[in-house]
Amino acid sequence: MNITSFEFALFFAAILPLNWLLRSRAVAYRLFLLLASYIFYASFNAKFLLILLVFSFLTWFFAVVFAETSDARFRRFCLILYVGFSLGMLVFFKYYEMLYISADWLFRVLSVNSPVPLLDVIMPIGISFFTFQGMSYAIDVYRDPGKVERSLVEVFCFISFFPTILSGPILRAGNFLGQLKKERVGQVDxxxxxxxxxxxxxxxxxxxxxxxxxxxxxxxxxxxxxxxxxxxxxxxxxxxxxxxxxxxxxxxxxxxxxxxxxxxxxxxxxxxxxxxxxxxxxxxxxxxxxxxxxxxxxxxxxxxxxxxxxxxxxxxxxxxxxxxxxxxxxxxxxxxxxxxxxxxxxxxxxxxxxxxxxxxxxxxxxxxxxxxxxxxxxxxxxxxxxxxxxxxxxxxxxxxxxxxxxxxxxxxxxxxxxxxxxxxxxxxxxxxxxxxxxxxxxxxxxxxxxxxxxxxxxxxxxxxxxxxxxxxxxxxxxxxxxxxx
Structure with missing residues (x-):
């Protein structure tokens, strides 16, 4: 569902009235926005939605851990774990083939059989953008626990917001979540x-x-x-x-x-x-x-x-x-x-x-x-x-x-x-x-x-x-x- 396509025009025409009808109903609006974002993202490949869900949950979870834990060593360990997972996921889906080719060349130079299998890895669309967006929020909370957002749905909405999930701009949680919480929005230009x-x-x-x-x-x-x-x-x-x-x-x-x-x-x-x-x-x-x-x-x-x-x-x-x-x-x-x-x-x-x-x-x-x-x-x-x-x-x-x-x-x-x-x-x-x-x-x-x-x-x-x-x-x-x- 390319944003320049007729299909997107129909999709947006359907959700825009609902966007304003539900805006004053906090819970319903957040669930609606999340559902719309997931439908949009799944239109490219529904299998990628699971990756987005797992990453979003871990981002929310580790941010809460950063906010709730006072032990500096444990917080640092959790940060390394979260960043390692986020970058590891990005490297696996985006760079596996490049790393395989490089490793295979090196093993051939050394006259050693490569132990790395060649996998058919498909890169989830927009993974670089939603990964960086989620990491910015978690790292912000690590630096300042007061920036934590405890609502699971709101963090999910932030990471998956459909206008930006594919190619940015890369949002910051402090700016987006503040707007999401507004039940009454001023005059739209x-x-x-x-x-x-x-x-x-x-x-x-x-x-x-x-x-x-x-x-x-x-x-x-x-x-x-x-x-x-x-x-x-x-x-x-x-x-x-x-x-x-x-x-x-x-x-x-x-x-x-x-x-x-x-x-x-x-x-x-x-x-x-x-x-x-x-x-x-x-x-x-x-x-x-x-x-x-x-x-x-x-x-x-x-x-x-x-x-x-x-x-x-x-x-x-x-x-x-x-x-x-x-x-x-x-x-x-x-x-x-x-x-x-x-x-x-x-x-x-x-x-x-x-x-x-x-x-x-x-x-x-x-x-x-x-x-x-x-x-x-x-x-x-x-x-x-x-x-x-x-x-x-x-x-x-x-x-x-x-x-x-x-x-x-x-x-x-x-x-x-x-x-x-x-x-x-x-x-x-x-x-x-x-x-x-x-x-x-x-x-x-x-x-x-x-x-x-x-x-x-x-x-x-x-x-x-x-x-x-x-x-x-x-x-x-x-x-x-x-x-x-």
Missing amino acids: FTRAFYLLTRGLIKKIIISSYLSEHIVRVTFGAPEGYSSAAVAVGILSYAVQIYCDFSGYSDLAQGVGLLMGFDIPDNFNAPYTSLSLRDFWRRWHITFSTWLRDYLYISLGGNRKGTGRKYLNLVTTMALGGLWHGAAYNFLVWGFIHGFGLVGAHMVGEFRSARAAARVAAGKAAASGPGLAGGLWNAACWVLTFAYVNVAWVFFGAEDAGKAVDILRRVAAFDPDGAGFRPTCLILVVVVVGVQLLQVTGRDVFRKGFEWLPFPAQGVALGLASAVILKLGPDGVLPFIYFQF
Whole structure:
């Protein structure tokens, strides 16, 4: 039941009235929301529901143990047990084949028969997202027992909330449970919700699908058959494709959540306007980057143990963050690229801060504004950051690291021979990136042209707009990229 499908539209049309009819009835509403989430999740594969139920129960159970137990050693032991189970489950379902292949290769090198059996393991959809979401709650309770939620049903609702369970945004329990407990919700901003739904559909159905169909898949699949310029445009197109694909899903999740009375956090903030990798990760997949910061980077020691250790923690965090995305070494390479890039960005930032401090200490006036030199510096920073992010995306989007190297080699060859590209693809890239750089938003225009309509007419208008968007998109729209994670 893809969120862009007609089946989901029928499903949501059925549950939305019930959502508001039952909202004031605490127990009934929670059971209804939980049932709706489980029906949605089971529509992909009912067998996966058991895994979700077991993980949700253990998350609730261990959180209560953290809150009820005062013995530090026992609490630490339980935390290790819970985190070990959560990560073990994630590793088994997501990385078993990758680990088997690696172990089999090692045993063959050692001329030893591999004792590891090859199992046909199917990865539950959304496992990375609901695992991280549940772990954030349990770890929060471990750090502060006052954050415990003793209601089993409410914790289950939090982990399985259907708009976000497949591809995020990754929710925090403190924010979601506070909204779940509200029996009376203020005025819903329907215009904003419809705007997010329309924008999400345009991003996914039209832009992302078009770029994937007409340039990304062919240039990434067989770069040797295309000119260097075409492959370069393919790389730029993939950057825009993955942004529109993923942020489009986040928009849809936010829009659906708003219509149900839940304010889901933003996950993207014009990431291709970033002037450094540090800035990029404040704007890209925000709920994931903050999760890595709060639960991995800080747990490793953060910046509290010296500069060298800070840099090591950055690289480790991003490498593991890259591996989180999939069971392939190209994701690990992507993570390392961003890890070392962040180290470089920190070094430059620290150098500039030290130089500015020395200037002030010497009695020289601090710069009053960016000026020409500052403007040129910002422009250079943007170009370098955007180029660096695009090179890294090649490893993320290619089928393996070897293919990624082939793609980059083809661009570096500056070879005009081979198939070209559709100008429309480059136009879409320029438009999407330009909209971010110029901070153009259609929200105000949408509001002025939409909110004067009565609510039933708004729903009809949204339905017509969705039908047009679906008609403009290609047949057989591919699943969201992040569904595989």
